[in-house]
Amino acid sequence: MSLSVAEKPPNTMIENPSTAMNAELAAAHHLFAQECRFVRGVAHLSDLPEPGLQEIAFAGRSNVGKSSLLNALTNRKTLARTSNTPGRTRELNFFDLAGRLMLVDLPGYGYARASKTEITRWNTTLREYLRGRPNLQRLCLLVDSRRGIKDGDRAMMEILDASAVVYRVILTKADKPKSSDLVQLIAAVSAEITNHPAALPEPIVTSARKSIGIDALQVDLASLADPG
Secondary structure, rough: OOOOOOHOOOHHHHHHHHHHHHHHHHHHHHHOOOOOEEEEEEOHHHHHOOOOOEEEEEEOOOOOHHHHHHHHHHOOOOOOOOOOOOOOOEEEEEEEEEEEEEEEEEEOEHHHHHHHHHHHHHHHHHHHHHOOOOEEEEEEEEEEOOOOOOHHHHHHHHHHHHHHHOOOEEOOOOOOOHHHHHHHHHHHHHHHOOOOOOOOOOEEEEEEOOEHHHHHHHHHHHHOOOOO
């Protein structure tokens, strides 16, 4: 006996949103558990890998926690080296995630133990990469939850807006401030990014040390990966 339309079982992917969310999370976990291979460090644009995989770049002030976040995302301890010395990352470091995404760890801005000439060179390379990379799909702009958006971040946001590079603000070290301070910061950041056309509307709050927000960020980024 055939079922009428009213009697047919519902489409669970639509009727049960948690099922879809669980599937997305499982797929994201699977992706980020795959091999993540260091490709190369780039100090000059002439050394950039040929555009191929979709790229997601990570930028932020020196010592904002980029390396720690990359390690947490990929479930590794030493994928990206961490250091208490600001400015340690001095190249654009490319990591191939399972042949589906290229993760790019960008040099920190705002402080570095280097000469002014070297800092200027890094900044020039960084700006030219952001303006001219055709397969750059997203930039994660990391902001320290204890400090909020600073002038260096605003300068980067202006570059991204002008270059039409879509970016999302990622609040790091969310386990450090008081809960009330964090709530106020999230509200302030959410309000400020509404004035930036290339910014996605909702920041993601994370802590690499406490694994806060890592699932949400993995799901967000996995949606940009090349099909497996």
